[in-house]
Structures are given as C-alpha cells and as structure tokens.
Amino acid sequence: MSSRFEATTIRHGADDATTAMASRTQTLTSPPSMEELKKSNISDVSTVRGQNDQPPASKEEPEIGNEYAAVDPPTESDSDFPEGGFRAWMCVFGVSCGTCATFGFVNAWGVFQAYYQATLLKDSTPSDIAWIGSVQYALVFIPGLVFGRLFDMGIFKGPLIASSALLVAATFLTAQCTQYWQFILCQGIAVGLGCGMIFGPIVGTIPHWFKKKLGVALGLMAVGSSIGGCVFPIAVQNLINLVGFQWTMRIIGFIQLFLMGICILGAERRLPPRKRSGPFFNVRAFKSPAYTWYTISTFVSFLGLYTVLTYIDVSAQFAGVDPNFSFYLLSIANAGSAVGRVGGGILSDVVGALNIMIPATFIAGILTYAWPFATSKGAIIVIAVIYGIASGVYVSLLTAPIVRMGETHDVGNRIGMTLTVLAFGALGGPPISGAINDATGNFKAVGIYAGSTVMGGVVLMLISRYYLLRSWRGKC
Template identity: 55%
Template sequence: QYALIFLPGLVTGRMFDIGIFRIPSAVASVILVATSILTGQCTEYWQFLLCQGIALGLACGTLFGPSMGILGHWFKKKRGLALGINACGSSLGGTVIPIATRRLLVEVGFPWTMRILGFIMLFVLAFPNLLLARRLPPKRISGGMFHFAAFKSAPYSVYCISSLIAFLGLYTVLTYIDISASAAGIDEDFSFYLVSIANAASGFGRLSSGIACDKIGGINFMAPMTLVAAALTYAWPFAKTKAGFVVVAIIYGFASGVYVSCFLMPIYEMSDVHDIGRRTGMIMTIGAVGALLGPPISGAINANTGGYTAVGYYAGSMIVVASALMVLTRQLYLKKIWGKF
C-alpha cells in the first residue's frame, strides 16, 4: 500500500497535465469502495493481498496524484498551507478509522465492519469527484510520462534521490512501533493505539508545516524537522515503557508529518505550472521504490538481529542522508547560503 499510493503518479501526473483526471478519479473511487466491501468476504491470504494490498493501493494512488497537481494550479502564495490542510485528511483518517474499526469488529463483526467503511468512503469520495477542477487549461508539453530531460536539472535530480532514500527509512517507525511495544511487554490493547497517536500528532505537524513552509520555504523547514524524525527513529528501539512509546509516537508523528505534507513543495518551485503533474508523478514513482523496500528491509534486519536497535540505526541513518541531500538541493537551486526555498 505504501508504494502503490505513490507509484501511479507517473501515469496520473502526465494524464493530469494533458487534461485527463476526472474519469480515472471516478474509476479509482469505485474501486476503493468495492475493495473495502469485498475485503469483508475474503477468506484467504491472496484475496486480502489483492483487495487491500494491490487494488486499494492503486486506487489511492490514482486519487492522490491529481490532487497534488490541482493544488499546484490553484495555490502559490499559500501553497504550503494548502498542502498541509490536504495532508491532514490522511492524518485524520489514520487516527479515526483504526479506532472505529476496532470498535466495529466487536459490535458487528468483520464483514459488516468492512461494508460500513466502504459506505463511509462512498460518502466522502463523492465530494472530490464533484468539486475538484483544474484552474488552467492543458498545454502541450514535449516528452512522455517519464521525462528524462528533467534530470538535467541537478537540484531536481538530487531531490528525487533524497525522496527515494527518505522513504527507505521514514515508514519504519509507523510500521513497527505497535509491534515493538508489544515485544517490550506493553499491553496490546494499549500498543494498538500508538499508530493512531502518531497519526494524530502527524496532523499537527502537517498543518503547522504548511504555515511554516510558506514563511521560510519548504526545504528550510523540512530538513531540520526530518533530522528530528531521524533522532526519534534512533531513540525508538530504546523505549521500554508506555510513556516512552507515547513520547516517540507524538514527536515522531509530528516531525514525519512535516515531510509527508510538504515534500512535493520544492517540486512546484522547480517546475513549470503546466508540467507539475508529470514532475510530481516522477518523484512520487521514485519515492515509491523506497516506500516499497524500506519496511521489508527493516523487517529483514529485525529478523536477523532479533531486535529493533539495528532497525532504528538503519532507518534513522537513511533519514539523515535524505536530510543532507535536501540541503544540497537547496544549495544547488539557490546557489547561496541564505534564501527562501
């Protein structure tokens, strides 16, 4: 799911630039609702993988890509705030839906829980399908979906690499924090809520980052906050108490939310407005590789070392390298020490 949310951006981004996004968004919305309802009927692993892993991930990615392009069309001065508000939606869902699902499973059982979630999605998805619109008409831009000429720009190339490396480490804590808490002896009824706590804190990070990025620049705020996320990733394996895990979840959620919210903001600055869809799609596809490989690599390290300490060192180091590459991107673009970017 992590990877497939970003992977379709290569196709949907280019389609957005040439004026096609309503039909793919409508089809993806139908698939999203259908997969949720069908998951309630799944009884074998491959069925869950097909519905929740592949179909749902691709549908989410098809919806996510064009929304980034639309924000680039409609907002310039307050673009960071727009991105932050937009990103708060996934934070809200990531906070509320797991808690609601846990309650519904007890009250109505698994099949009806998934149907209820499907009906909620049907209601929520009606609004973007009716209201989202481009501001600018399509413009003919040379090149295909993957425009290799874009990588002649050193800042763009370095920033794409930083995105790949960031996602190799960024999802590790969110993937394993509840499992690691249970392994440390924390009650499972409590550890379950750590992901929701992190997502709630992420919402504050996403919103505040939007305001800050508009004031001082995307990378100027993202790079130091990404280092904070790295520090918490290093510290996470050493949490042994409820309070320790809650502190990690809150601070990490806030800091990582800054990156998730605004990592596309520098692309808007480096791109022509008529090429935003393709440029954002390219970096999302590159980032998808990191999102796909990061958690399994962390899992393999855990399996081979028998603990999460080495996992934290690996994931934290990836985030530190990504932050350093963000700073390099800034210097290549501005060619000076001080400046907003």
C-alpha cells in the same frame, strides 16, 4: 518555417500585460526578434531558425518547449493565482477528503499489521505481512507517473471517478479475504492502485489555485490523511470487536465512498491543459540538479520513514505495553502529524518548504533511532507524538519544493515522476525492517537501519537545496 513556443496567455486588459504573459503555446508566423526572446525569458536562441538561412539546431541541442518545461523557472506571476476564494478553498477541502479516504486509510496499516499477525495470518512472518502494507504504500505513488501526465493533459475527472469505484470495491473485497495471497491482491494491489490513481492527480490541483499560500493550502490538504490515519485505526480496532472483520471493512468502504463523493465534487483544475505533453517520463527534467537530488532524497527517506508507523504497535507489545492500549499509538502518531502538517505549511510560506522539511526530517531520524529503546508507556507515547509531528511536516510538504523546480502547467508530470521513484523506497522499507527484526529478534537494529536512511534523505535534501539556491542561505 515557423517556430513554436508553448505557454498560457493570460489577459488583463492591457497590451503590455498580454505581451508579457504570451507563451510558448502560440504559433508565431515569423521568427521572434532578440527583444521578444528576452521578454519571453528564453535564453537559448540557437534553436530558432532565422530568415538568414542559419543552419538548424543540432539534434543534441535542447529544444525550447516541452522538454525544458520541467527545468525552466515558472512563467506565471503571483497575481495570476486566486490565493483563496470559495472555489479555491472548496478544492482544498475536496482534496483533503480524498487524501483522508486514500492516504489516511493507508496510514492505518499498522493496526492491520498487528491484527493479521495475531489472527488471520498468524502463520505468516511479520516481514511477509509487511509486504501487504508496502505494496499499498508503493502503489499510492507509482501511478502518479501516468496519471500525473494525464492530469497535465486535462484528463482528470473521468479517471478520478473510475479509481474511486476501484478503491471502494477493493475495500469491500478485502472483507472476504482469508488467505495471504488474497490480501496481497485486494488490500495490497487493488486498494493501493486505487489510492495511487486518486492521490497524485488531486494533489496536483492545489498549485493551480495557490502560490504565495501554497504551503498553507498543502498543509490543510494533508490534514485529511492525518485525520484518516488517526480515525481509521481506532475505528477498525473497535469495529472488529463489535461487528467482526468483514463488516468492519464494509463500513470502511462506505466511509470511503462518502469521502470520495466530496472529493469528486470539490477537486478541480484551473489552468488550461497542455496540448503537447511530451513523454510520460521526461528525462530532461533530471537535467536540473536540484530536482534530481530531491527525487533521490525522497527514495532514500522512504526506505525508513514508515518503519515506525508500521511497527510501533507491535514493538510496544514486545516491550510489555498492554495490547489494549498499544493499538492507539498509531492514532496518536497520526494525530501529531496533523499538527506538523498545518504548522509546517504555515511556516513554509514564511521561510520556505525545504527550510522546514530538513530540520523536521532530521528530528524524525533521531526519534527513529530512539524508538526501539523506549520501553515504558510514557516514553513510547512521547516518541509517537513528536515523530508524528516531524514526519507530518515532511509528508505534507513533499510536493512543495517540486513546484519551484519547473512550470506550474507541468507540475503533475514532475510530481508523478518523483512519486514513482520514491514508491520503490516505500515498497522495500517496511519488509526490509521486518526481515531485520526476524533476523535479530528485536527492533534495535531496525531502528538503526531506518534512522540511517532517514538521515541520508536529510543530507540529500541539503544538496538539492544548495543547487536550487546556489547558496547555503535564503528562503527555499
């Protein structure tokens, strides 16, 4: 009985290189020797049936292959990645446009929160309105579980085109909404679902092209969402005054159509798809303590991470800042996040992603505590800028540590599972903050709640880092 081992065979023209990179996707006609197992970095030889009628491995023993693909160290060498070139950077540009149309638009929710509270949904509570944005945030991440796996299987462009059409259509339909349930369906569920079907898979293309420069590539990719989060709020606020809400949403839809066209042309896979991709939710991936603790940390962090961005406009007006200026605060924060995304990406390639994310997220937590106590225009601007930079570092590098926690051809599955888990934090965070605000009548308790969850995420990232390095020191 032959044994199956999966991986990717990369040829460099020399027999030794071919042997070193031969992988688990080959079907071997005879059981591998001990020497071959060592060369293939396979440590659990008890699962291989030899010719000496050894008993088969028990069902409880892990099988070599798909189940362990998410927790084994990567088998790709640094020389296998282009690390640049026209096609690689076009992929980054295309994905950046995609994140601008999706995550960038979702990041502009704060201006809709303030507008709906004052006009279209003024009879609804802030917490109720926040559910529209929270559903959006959550659905940006939840579809990653399914579409990340489809991406690993090589199914990419078809779903990307279909989800782009859904996003644009949902944005157009939002223009016709007048009641709360209509906004939940169109702007919350349909827009969020379209964004999620796009976001997870396109982010998974970047690790196909970069390894040493992955941080820079992810940082540049994430600039797109910062640009969207900066431009969309200003555009929405000014267009509403000029052409009204309906035509504002239609114009936004046409902008998304243009950006997604570039994304479809630019974003591309490089590595061959997996023939056997296993279950959509690979529970065995969580046998890695580093991956498990990191995934939990994202859930806890997102319970409070978007509170400031959701309510900074409203809280500024509550503190007495001119409403004609307060809506710019979200754009200011997103402009700061662009600096954090690029700077964090560059530094992460030097010292490691977690080594940058942990202190940056700590700063974001401190500023979340301080945010409700800022009452002057200048103080709120300073908090918006620094918070934007710090949170931008975290969001841009969110998937980078996951790449190190398994093989590159399984990265879509691991990213999808993590995004799905953190989505529930993004779903509950802003409404919980809104409920606290309703109960207390101010944002001070909101800041304490949100800041504490962000700090909890920092502690959990430290634990994940320790398990990944088995040390408190080192590049990670």
